[in-house]
Amino acid sequence: MKQAKKGVTFNHNPLLRPDLPVWRSRFVLLCLLGSSVALVGRAAYLQGVNEQFLQAKGESRYARVLEVPATRGKITDRQGDVLAVSSPVKSIWAIPDDARLDPAQTRQLATLLDMPVQELNQKLAAVDKDFVFLKRQVSPELADRIAALKLPGVHDQREYRRFYPGGDVMAHVLGFTGVDDKGQEGIELAFEPALAGKPGSRRVVKDRRGNVIEDVQSIRPPQDGKEVALSVDNKIQYLAHAALQQAMVEHKAKAGGVVVIDAKSGEILALANAPTYNPNNRVKLTGDQLRNRALTDTFEPGSTMKPFIAALALEKGKVTAGTVINCAPGRMSIGSATISDAHPHGALTVAQVIQKSSNIGAAKMALSFPSETMWKMFDDLGFGAPLKLGFPGEVGGRLRPASSWRPIEQATMSYGHGISVSLMQMANAYQVFARDGDIVPLSLSRVDTPPVHGTRVFSPQTARELRQMLEMVVQPGGTAQQANVPGYRVGGKTGTTMKLVGGRYANRYVSSFVGIAPISDPRLIVAVMIDEPSNGKHYGGAVAAPVFAQVTGGALRTLGVAPDAPLKPLQVARQGVAGPAPVREAM
Amino acid sequence: MARLTGFLVMLVVASSLGVVASQHQARKLYAAVEREQQRSRQLEVEWGQLLLEQSTWAAHARIEKLAREKLAMRPPLPGQIVAIEERP
Numbered sequence: 017m018k019q020a021k022k023g024v025t026f027n028h029n030p031l032l033r034p035d036l037p038v039w040r041s042r043f044v045l046l047c048l049l050g051s052s053v054a055l056v057g058r059a060a061y062l063q064g065v066n067e068q069f070l071q072a073k074g075e076s077r078y079a080r081v082l083e084v085p086a087t088r089g090k091i092t093d094r095q096g097d098v099l100a101v102s103s104p105v106k107s108i109w110a111i112p113d114d115a116r117l118d119p120a121q122t123r124q125l126a127t128l129l130d131m132p133v134q135e136l137n138q139k140l141a142a143v144d145k146d147f148v149f150l151k152r153q154v155s156p157e158l159a160d161r162i163a164a165l166k167l168p169g170v171h172d173q174r175e176y177r178r179f180y181p182g183g184d185v186m187a188h189v190l191g192f193t194g195v196d197d198k199g200q201e202g203i204e205l206a207f208e209p210a211l212a213g214k215p216g217s218r219r220v221v222k223d224r225r226g227n228v229i230e231d232v233q234s235i236r237p238p239q240d241g242k243e244v245a246l247s248v249d250n251k252i253q254y255l256a257h258a259a260l261q262q263a264m265v266e267h268k269a270k271a272g273g274v275v276v277i278d279a280k281s282g283e284i285l286a287l288a289n290a291p292t293y294n295p296n297n298r299v300k301l302t303g304d305q306l307r308n309r310a311l312t313d314t315f316e317p318g319s320t321m322k323p324f325i326a327a328l329a330l331e332k333g334k335v336t337a338g339t340v341i342n343c344a345p346g347r348m349s350i351g352s353a354t355i356s357d358a359h360p361h362g363a364l365t366v367a368q369v370i371q372k373s374s375n376i377g378a379a380k381m382a383l384s385f386p387s388e389t390m391w392k393m394f395d396d397l398g399f400g401a402p403l404k405l406g407f408p409g410e411v412g413g414r415l416r417p418a419s420s421w422r423p424i425e426q427a428t429m430s431y432g433h434g435i436s437v438s439l440m441q442m443a444n445a446y447q448v449f450a451r452d453g454d455i456v457p458l459s460l461s462r463v464d465t466p467p468v469h470g471t472r473v474f475s476p477q478t479a480r481e482l483r484q485m486l487e488m489v490v491q492p493g494g495t496a497q498q499a500n501v502p503g504y505r506v507g508g509k510t511g512t513t514m515k516l517v518g519g520r521y522a523n524r525y526v527s528s529f530v531g532i533a534p535i536s537d538p539r540l541i542v543a544v545m546i547d548e549p550s551n552g553k554h555y556g557g558a559v560a561a562p563v564f565a566q567v568t569g570g571a572l573r574t575l576g577v578a579p580d581a582p583l584k585p586l587q588v589a590r591q592g593v594a595g596p597a598p599v600r601e602a603m
Numbered sequence: 604m605a606r607l608t609g610f611l612v613m614l615v616v617a618s619s620l621g622v623v624a625s626q627h628q629a630r631k632l633y634a635a636v637e638r639e640q641q642r643s644r645q646l647e648v649e650w651g652q653l654l655l656e657q658s659t660w661a662a663h664a665r666i667e668k669l670a671r672e673k674l675a676m677r678p679p680l681p682g683q684i685v686a687i688e689e690r691p
Contacts, residue, residue, distance in 0.1 A: 098654045181658035228637055229630045254663035
């Protein structure tokens with residue numbers, strides 16, 4: 017310490033000797049104090065007052081909210097066979113600005129997407145857009161191969177696509193979904209709230225490499241869509257579809273529909289329409305193919321209306337089944353108009369009026385009621401108002417208020433002219449004959465506890481008598497002998513109407529048949545409608561009745577309904593009794 | 604006093620190591636759960652696809668075509684049907 021010896025220590029530094037003013041050191045001290053107070057204050061503010069902002073910022077560095085996808089519910093038939101199911105697919109999209117591909121890459125991508133190179137270039141050239149779909153709904157395998165190319169600006173996104181294994185057989189019942197997996201037609205639209213799944217979301221912690229390492233909380237659990245079980249039976253539906261298609265070809269018809277209803281429960285077992293389409297490939301879809309005619313189109317039913325008039329006459333005690341009505345000479349004038357029979361008849365009993373389908377007979381019965389009574393019956397039968405099945409586009413048909421009816425209109429309505437109904441309404445109304453006089457609401461979804469009583473329209477006695485008349489229609493002397501089903505007693509009524517074209521009846525026909533089976537204990541109601549058969553035949557008994565027979569026979573066997581008519585030759589094998597060799601039962 | 608402090612420091616170190624180990628374990632288990640959930644989703648998708656495949660193969664139109672064309676089957680004629688009655 018040489019310096020110390022010299023006596024020049026810091027404290028005794030001569031340079032410091034001249035006294036500094038005291039305020040200077042105080043000032044520095046104050047500055048230091050002030051700034052530390054400011055720091056503490058700031059820290060307190062950040063920690064205490066504004067802590068949420070910082071916490072959120074911090075969390076955003078590692079926490080992520082993930083969407084959890086939910087799948088759309090399946091649609092099954094009454095046995096649980098799958099009719100519609102969603103399967104994941106991918107959509108390929110691109111950010112045009114980022115997607116700078118060299119020609120080789122573009123070619124590669126175009127081949128994978130099965131798309132001309134030019135079209136792809138066009139899509140990628142849309143610089144004013146931030147987002148373009150290159151192709152939607154490709155298979156996951158293809159999407160993986162595209163991802164493996166590691167092209168800049170090309171991404172994929174998970175979506176769902178609906179598949180319909182039944183194809184055109186079920187098309188009109190099921191409808192279809194759009195590209196966003198939302199229902200657009202048919203059951204898919206009607207049951208949208210139940211079928212649609214609700215995607216959920218959850219908050220997770222991700223590490224630096226993007227792996228999820230911790231589940232923080234589930235914000236909303238995903239809800240998969242519910243499975244919907246229809247009342248439709250896949251096999252009966254196929255029978256109806258196949259029989260209808262065959263009749264369409266055979267009679268060169270424009271359109272047609274078949275409805276099968278379980279009379280015990282009101283369930284719709286089959287609903288087939290023609291022309292139809294393949295819901296899996298809707299590229300060439302036209303509105304004509306799309307129509308569910310049985311529910312959304314109305315037609316003048318024609319003679320299928322007559323049994324209701326006969327039932328009303330029986331119910332009100334105006335006639336009995338054996339009462340004779342004079343139908344000669346096959347023509348009748350009401351006011352200035354004349355109505356006539358297709359084939360002139362003489363005197364017919366009420367049962368024969370139904371069997372031979374006499375317009376005069378039906379009109380004479382109808383004119384014995386006040387118009388309100390007839391209107392009330394039509395209303396009870398469900399005509400003039402939609403059935404409320406919940407199916408999109410259902411129509412109610414036309415039933416004018418009774419006060420506006422003229423006598424000629426009341427007469428023509430008795431044989432189904434001047435009133436319009438849908439095929440489903442007609443099948444619905446025939447419940448009164450199949451069910452001892454009452455009507456239960458129809459259902460498109462499976463009914464596990466069938467209603468016991470419906471809305472009563474006629475007495476059981478009337479229904480039983482009408483069943484016998486309906487059976488006479490398919491017997492010798494009736495209009496629909498081709499409706500016979502071997503092994504079963506069936507009954508029904510034919511209908512043939514000319515179509516109104518531009519307000520006038522043209523030489524085009526609608527042939528229909530509505531029947532019930534088996535007569536001893538009706539289980540099924542089958543309604544058939546063929547629009548514009550143009551291959552020579554047009555009577556309901558020749559065009560629609562064979563379809564009825566084909567569908568009813570198959571459906572009764574499918575349901576395992578015991579035959580109620582002696583089959584000739586019928587072989588009965590009893591247990592323990594040697595019978596003939598078993599015969600293979602076909603579908 | 605110093606000895607107690609040393610002991611406490613050791614306890615703190617041990618427990619913090621424990622925290623690290625258990626956190627690691629938890630993350631590993633979580634990753635496993637995640638993998639299994641992924642697998643369950645994948646299996647569900649596959650199930651849907653298999654159902655689809657099944658109903659495509661078992662479509663009535665296809666069965667009827669095969670039965671008629673390949674196996675030369677046909678619906679039985681009325682006389683060929685045997686009704687079997689159960690003994691009461």
